[in-house]
Amino acid sequence: MNNFPKIHNATWPGLVGKGPDSEPVISLDQMLKMTAAAEVDGIKFDGVDLGLLGPHFDIESGKDGAKAMADKVASYNLQIGSLVAPIWAGSAMGDQSARDTFVDMVKKTCEAAAYWNETGIRTSGVVRIDSAAGVGDWAKDPKGNSKQIVETFQRACDVAKDYGEKLAIEGEICWGGIHSWKHVIEILEAVDRPNIGFQADMSHTLLYTMGYNAPEHRILPENYDWKDRSVLTSALKTLTDALRPWTIDFHVAQNDGTVHGTGSHDKTGRHCQANDPNGKLNVVEDAGLWLRDGNGQLTKAFKHICWDGCMFSNEVMMKQETWNNILGMLIKVRNAHGWN
Template sequence: MKKNNFPKLHNATWPGIVGKGDGSEPIIPLDTLLEKTAAAEVNGVKFDGIDLGLFDEHIRMDASEGEIKKLHDKVRDFGLQIGTLVAPVWPPSGGAAMGSEEERKRFVDVVRRACRFGEKLRKLGIRTTNIIRIDSASSVSAWAEHPVHSTKMIAQTFREACDVAAGFGEQLAAEGEICWGGMHSWKTMLDTLEQVDRPNIGFQADMAHTLLYLLGYNSPEDRILPADFQWKDREELSNALKQLTARLRPWTIDFHIAQNDGTVFGSGSHDKTGRHCLANDPNGKLDIGKDAGYWLRDDQGNLTKAFRHICWDGCMFPNEVMEKQDTWNNILAAMIQVRELHGWYENEDNFNQNIK
């Protein structure tokens, strides 16, 4: 039997930026992240690609065609492809999706610029998907002042952004993270997605963030696990994950493998959110291989094959940890396990033709 070669295994570049700077640790250069990703190897298996954050600290979103081609050549020379892009929708380049008219215009304009960048990478043949990640760029506390109106405004901005993205052949994935208003719980996330009502909007699940949906951080009334839940009760945790994924899986178009110890964390200017832990962290509450299956398989246990690639997200790890090659080898090993348990084999020629 041939070994599974799908979904493709990607690393993320934005952990070199998120939670860095602003009096915190220095930003990790893009070249360093590419080098560590390309060098990782477990029993002959390597990362297939990267998901790219369009942050000025790594690459200008308004890069010229020559600059984009240079990025293409650099990533290709490392033997990697590019998958999902992150649009920097936050101020100062963007603005709150539920903010003033000017802020919402900036938000949509950032999406437009990110879509332009993504379309060019697809035409160059190195980008393997047409998904761009967004969030509401709005605080939970501001959203909570007028919940109904706030969600209505976020949905309106997302609709406008979706219409722009459709013109470039792109889909938008709204990140399920507890620090963003209107998507800080599974229920508010569903409400937002349903109000957007566009065929090219979807959900991005990150295992570290969605675990906190179960606990009701920032939205206690929406918790799925009971207030007296004990982490040793694996059966109850599994049942809760089944409930959560049954609701959000139909919307999910992008998926992050991650670990969480059941707590929140923030660094730099980033608000507290799901704490990303190393794949082999002894305090991790998730069984990564098994729990990824709740997202990758339907309620009957059948593979959905909804994701052509999966990505590791490890934001706000200390630089000392991220600069160790063993860190990336251990992460890659966890990704490989997920693919062995929930992946499939496919002819590579078909895949390469699809991305062009």
Template structure:
């Protein structure tokens, strides 16, 4: 049985797309930890959890005492912490990475705070691997008016962020999601990473649900590798398109999310429409999860990947309350490790 990659759940589906006083209010961190710790398939369990550094889960301004209490809460359930998400967006105290003025200053402030927390969790001993996840905190529509200048501005912000991360012994993973400028297509994120030119510090975070929409050209029709009305039974064409995308982005991939998608977009609450996350066995899911994960995980150990994480944002709360939901997710994660893991 492979011992790597370690299998993690994500805490942020308890917050992303959730709104107070609705049918799907935020789910507290302890509940997300309990769902993660209780899941079990043939004696195998989740190894850890990835965190969103955002209230009410983990304050971006958390002090050492708060982080030690967090570590106790996680460790008590025989889990560890992996990657953490920096809240770089304007409503959470951050700002646009494309804005060379105040936006950049606020963005970098959040990066500094997130890297500090990540380092503190390492020192406490609850975090042994993982990255700090970021995005551009800018809608693609703002970028589209001046694409070349926009990409260069984001790249300059990311280079400054890389210096901060390096000072803290951290790496930054740029999230590939169609709702973020400069990351809304596979070709554009490749251009951005090459412009940043910090391959040892700034890399790519591939999510299987989001990157599937790269193939369809959502928010970037010129970069589509498959037509919008694609016949998903045509596996040969899908294989070729998937290989073209992953061959380009895999060398940059330092963080990986296992997910399912039905090739549609979805958004709830205040979250922009992005790839719809589905349960692993959703009959409309277009991904053979274990097979497609292999295209991203080839050489993962050499790129410093020690764990993989499930991402299932914007599931209804009643679905997330079911024990079978998390067991089915864990089963899919185990299938990925069995197929592509290492010792």
């Protein structure tokens, strides 16, 4: 049995797509309770990746807030891993104030991370960002807006460097300027900082191969027959070969080949349950395309992997069985592609 990479759950699915125009938010304590209670063959989650978003966390709470969070997570015998910076208070493109706010949110996230690193409750992970901008807005001036995104990301990288942190761009079709795999690579190359990389989520990256929001970058053929697994494997290999060298954070996930949005969240990759019969991915096999290089050797590029259950319904999320099934799938991935 492998013991690396460590296995984490995400807490932000209790927030993303929830709220007044959708279902009620699920509290941080409830997310931690269900994570800590999950167990398969004596194996439990090692930690959680945190979204530093209200009401789970007040980014303005400083060291007192960071200490309270550390104490809470530790009380469930869990570690803290990657962090989602609340950059949607601003934007990586747009007016100067929005871009300044974006960078400030990264700084405050890094300050919290520094406390958790010092106290030892956080020993792995990155700070996750995206462009905090819609695809439609980006498309009004692709060249100019991408230039602004690059400059904002460079500023954010320079701030994160002071704290020893790496930033990971979330690969998701709903974020302008990074809504296709080729755009992501263009942005990463233009940012040209050693402390930035890519966060791959298997649910979102499947949509990259299908060309949602960027049909010119589609890899799978139009009207693809999902029964022909060899075509999908080839497309995923093209995608992972291009993005794997940049990948510094990884989410195991399932997707049924459709897009989905709830509440105020734009449509994006649909996160399916681990055992969803409509899932298009062979989760364990396809995870290996990210965790191993082109020659099949382990990359060991990150010390933990995470499951992101964004926009699961509250009914699904409140069932302990859901989290046991997710943990079981993560264990299978680690047994197939992990190490001791």
